[in-house]
Amino acid sequence: MTATETPKPRPTRRQRRADRERAKVLSLHFILTRILLLPLVVLSISLSIYIRTSPFPMQVTIAHLMSMSGCRMTQHLGLAPAVKGAPGYHARNDANGNGVACETGVFVDTAQPAGSQSTRSVSGAKFVRP
Incomplete structure (x- = not known):
């Protein structure tokens, strides 16, 4: 060390702690964890907003969802x-589009002659039965 150089000051405890925190926050593991948790946070916030703004009571709203x-x-x-507008009604569960969801029974097309393929509709999805 020459006479013109000054010794490098030793970092204080506060600076060392700040460096450790900075390294932790900028680590790949920390960043990826926060990014992967973001959809969960958004889902929980949107669910709570939906429950609070629903016209039904909280228990009925959860059952509706x-x-x-x-x-x-x-x-x-x-x-x-x-029925349409009541808790439990979703258009995807209304197979024939009459405004009543989840009617009892499975809808089978009986108008086709024997030996041909019949189609059935369950919850709006159509299936072909050989």
Whole structure:
């Protein structure tokens, strides 16, 4: 060390702690964790907003959201058959579009002669039975 150089000051405890925090926040693991958790945060916020702004009581609103999964769940929750505008009604569960979702029974096309293919419709999806 020459006479003109000054010794490098040792970092203080506060500076060392700040450096550790900075390294942690800028680490790849920390950033990826935050990015992957973002959809969960958005989903929970939107769900809470939907529940608070729904015209139905909270328990009925949650049952209404759960009934979106299909008629089996709607029947299990006791919301079937559901008319348009009532809890449990979703257009995707209204197979024939008459405004009543999750009607009892499976819709089978019996108008076709024997030996030909018949189609059935369950929750709006059409299937061909050989």
